[in-house]
């Protein structure tokens with residue numbers, strides 16, 4: 001089963017209960033691990049900005065039609081098609097769009113345009129306030145760290161405080177899941193992982209294998225086209241937003 005796409009305000013009592021569970025296992029000596037892109041951050045505002053800037057640079061008004069709701073997966077072709085752009089236009093411009101998008105998306109300058117998922121910073125603060133170690137474990141690489149740190153601070157995530165750590169890839173080329181697997185050893189030295197949130201099925205499955213007793217949560221936004229699905233028994237979180 002595939003994720004249905006972002007729904008940042010899709011509150012429900014089931015969702016509330018899962019958020020309560022995440023908070024309940026936070027305690028001194030515990031480690032809570034949060035992914036960033038597509039997890040506690042909504043990357044769509046960053047992507048819309050990238051499309052708008054390219055539209056302005058090249059005079060490609062077609063790209064101005066791209067809005068947040070058009071991002072349902074990682075395919076830029078699908079995103080543009082969802083925005084009503086013709087298949088012919090996409091086919092003749094896709095390579096240019098992709099190059100521009102990649103140059104901007106994977107940069108420190110553009111991550112500041114992400115929005116925190118509503119309720120996510122509050123959750124991290126609550127987990128931190130209960131004495132747990134908060135770790136941000138991301139597929140972003142070291143070159144993106146300055147903008148990432150700025151975004152964490154500006155949205156009120158616990159950062160630059162005791163018991164808060166940002167782990168980024170040493171190189172852009174490194175596979176995200178491979179990096180997260182190598183990071184597990186360092187995270188284990190911080191304490192016992194009790195909570196792990198990620199929007200990539202392969203990553204939650206990796207974590208569940210390594211930490212079967214932890215509360216591993218699949219955050220349902222978008223994810224890579226890899227064929228993995230979250231293992232049975234892993235709960236899905238639709239949003240960080242509460243019913244009340």
Ligand SMILES: [Mg+2]
Nearest residue numbers: 035037038199
């Ligand atoms: Mg992610």
